[in-house]
Amino acid sequence: MTAAPDDRLAELPPYRALLVVDAKSFGSNSDTAQNELAALIPDALAQAFERAGLKEVWDHALFPHGTGDGFGIGFDPRYLPAVVSKVFDQLEAVLAERDARLRATSRHVRLRMRASLNVGPMRAADPAVSSAVAVGSAVITTHRLLDSVPVRQVLSASDPDQTFLAVVLSQRIFDDVLAAGYATLPKTRVVPTSVEVKEYRGSVYLYVPNPSGDLLRRGIGGDYEEKLASATHVAEEAGGTTNVISGGVHAGTAIQIGRMHGNVHRTEA
8 A cells, every 4th residue: 555645745855066156355345346356256157167168067057146246056966076176177277367367457356266065955946935046955054165264264375376266165075076986186185174154063175276375385274273272272261252153173274363252253364
């Protein structure tokens, strides 16, 4: 006898990959510069996908959306090995070329990016009931990781004339794409770290196509673990609480230690 379907059970949304990028220090630019950068961001992404031989992925992107200081797209997970292996290196090259053009017209406008890549069940939002373009915890996590301290510090610790992109990959991307051997990018090229951002806590992996500056002198891991431990000790000795809201024991190269009400504060990168 076949059991009757339980109407209370929700269907699992389809698995989608989600790539989101944003521009470093976007808000520090003038209104006119922000308008220029906002147009350059999706254009740079489109060119990176095309150079990687993935123009069809860009052309048929799921729920493409601007975020003000960045851009995001969803796509079929079967393209993840190619995106991980090719797109980020191409995006680094495109950004370097664009930076040369920007500096030719303005010394103060730069376009350096953070990128976050994740995969999981997600669906397009109903525009009648939500302002979001996609729904699912994987969507939220992707944006949380983009704003995490480790990926921000990669750009802060590198030479702004050499390193234009820092990438954070979710644990699922690492397990399913790199560790499983589907990508040509060696798993030894990414650096594991722990992050805690709002309600998310877990492991991620940092990839820098063209490391420079302190990233070469100290490694992408840098001395973050030592400084984090020192900052925690300072806060505990002060009798307050430790509030490292997003970071990792292996990521980044510098945090600013502040003593205000016994808390540890991070700087905006």
